[in-house]
Amino acid sequence: MNKNDLFYIIGVDGGASKTRGVLFSDSGETLAATIDKGSNLSLNSESASDRILNIISNLCKEAKIPIDHVDAVGLGIAGSSNQDGRDLLFGKLDRMHLSQRTLIMNDAEAAYELSCPGDFGVLVTVGTGVICISRSGNKTIREAGKGHEQGDIGSGYWIGKQAILNLTLNETTVMGDRDLEDIMEVFLSHVDEEEFQSAIESLNENDEAVFIIAGLAEHIINLAEKGNEIALSVVQEATHTVADYILALIDTLEYNKQNIVLAGNGSVIKNDFFRKSLNDELRFNFPQIKWTFSALSPAYGAGILAARLHDVEVKVSDILKGDILVPA
Numbered sequence: 428m429n430k431n432d433l434f435y436i437i438g439v440d441g442g443a444s445k446t447r448g449v450l451f452s453d454s455g456e457t458l459a460a461t462i463d464k465g466s467n468l469s470l471n472s473e474s475a476s477d478r479i480l481n482i483i484s485n486l487c488k489e490a491k492i493p494i495d496h497v498d499a500v501g502l503g504i505a506g507s508s509n510q511d512g513r514d515l516l517f518g519k520l521d522r523m524h525l526s527q528r529t530l531i532m533n534d535a536e537a538a539y540e541l542s543c544p545g546d547f548g549v550l551v552t553v554g555t556g557v558i559c560i561s562r563s564g565n566k567t568i569r570e571a572g573k574g575h576e577q578g579d580i581g582s583g584y585w586i587g588k589q590a591i592l593n594l595t596l597n598e599t600t601v602m603g604d605r606d607l608e609d610i611m612e613v614f615l616s617h618v619d620e621e622e623f624q625s626a627i628e629s630l631n632e633n634d635e636a637v638f639i640i641a642g643l644a645e646h647i648i649n650l651a652e653k654g655n656e657i658a659l660s661v662v663q664e665a666t667h668t669v670a671d672y673i674l675a676l677i678d679t680l681e682y683n684k685q686n687i688v689l690a691g692n693g694s695v696i697k698n699d700f701f702r703k704s705l706n707d708e709l710r711f712n713f714p715q716i717k718w719t720f721s722a723l724s725p726a727y728g729a730g731i732l733a734a735r736l737h738d739v740e741v742k743v744s745d746i747l748k749g750d751i752l753v754p755a
Contacts (some may be wrong), residue, residue: 428560433452433453433454434452434453434734435451435454435499436451436452436497436498436499436500436501436731436741437497437499437501438503438724438726438733439479439483439504439669439726440538440724440728441466441478441502441503441504442534442554442555443465443467443505443554443575443584444641444642444694445463445465446464446478446482447460447724448462448463448482448483448485448486448753449724449727449753450486450490450492451727451730451741451746452459453739455744455748456635457746457750458484458489459486459490461485461486461489461597461727463482464478464638465555465638466504466505468504468512468516469574470506470637471507471634475516476512477519480520483497483500483525494525496736497525497528499528499736500520500528500530500733501728501729501731502516502529502532502729503534503538503729503731504516504533505533505534506574507531507533513638516531517531522569526567528733530622530729530736533558534687534725534729535560535569535692537726537728537729538550538692538728539728540725541723541725541727541731542582542719544559544743547562547689548690549561549673549689550691551696552691552722553581553669553689553691553696553701554582554693554694555570555582556574556575556579557571557580558571558572558579559572559672560572560676567654568675568676568680569676570672580668581664581666581668581669582641582644582695583641583642583644583645583694584641584644585636585638586648586662586695587639587641587643588640588676589661590610590643590657591614591627591640593607593661594607598623599617606655606658609655610647613643613647614626617639648695648701651663661698662701663704665710666705670708673689673709674712685714687709687713687716687717688718688719689717689718689719690719690720690721692720692721692725696722702718722755723743724746724751724755725755727743
């Protein structure tokens with residue numbers, strides 16, 4: 428512990444699209460916060476690890492706290508199972524003398540800590556990626572979370588990619604099909620291009636392609652809500668599959684009640700229309716469905732878990748009493 432007898436904690440929530448960082452004390456006081464681009468270790472471990480280290484440095488500068496005064500660092504990072512990415516990140520943390528104080532976990536684990544207190548409940552994360560997790564005793568149960576190109580259906584990235592695929596397969600018949608025209612319009616506007624082929628070529632060469640494609644999901648969901656049949660079919664396939672993930676998890680948990688509380692995390696699941704479509708898929712099994720959303724960023728959850736390794740418990744209620752500088 429540093430000379431001020433305060434326990435300083437850094438928590439980072441690194442997804443494929445955005446990375447949120449927060450520095451807070453064991454009393455729950457938030458001292459600094461920041462947001463940057465994505466830091467998925469399986470997509471680009473070099474830039475992801477550099478971004479994470481920059482966030483740590485910037486948090487300390489903002490709070491005017493020397494890095495060596497930081498007692499615990501929790502990193503909830505997408506793609507954390509990528510061993511090469513972990514090794515690279517730990518090597519860079521070691522050069523900052525932080526590796527011995529750092530806990531790296533999946534970003535969903537950090538979100539679960541906040542959204543399902545007491546290790547009870549089901550967390551449904553749908554943002555750039557998709558994963559559903561719960562716990563039974565000491566065992567963590569997961570569905571999906573394999574990665575953007577490994578078969579995960581239902582994520583923001585998958586929705587965006589399916590929309591682009593529909594345009595690619597029907598490029599010659601877009602004109603005259605109002606649904607395809609609307610999708611083409613929002614796609615070109617989203618990528619700031621005028622021609623489809625140049626847009627695709629530019630996207631293929633862009634290091635931020637996953638982030639850009641995932642960002643298209645919001646527009647596709649909005650089109651679906653307005654009655655665009657192609658967009659609606661994409662959203663319905665997404666929610667049908669996410670419902671299957673949830674039901675598989677529930678089956679493993681041997682949950683036999685008729686009502687269920689689901690904790691949501693991620694930009695897509697926070698969309699009312701997407702969630703309504705998902706509820707419709709689950710309604711046969713669960714006539715009563717309630718969603719909860721944490722007011723805190725999963726970055727706090729990562730920090731809380733890291734502090735716990737040092738036998739330091741930080742109360743969520745204490746964090747909520749102060750100024751929350753980073754959005755959930």
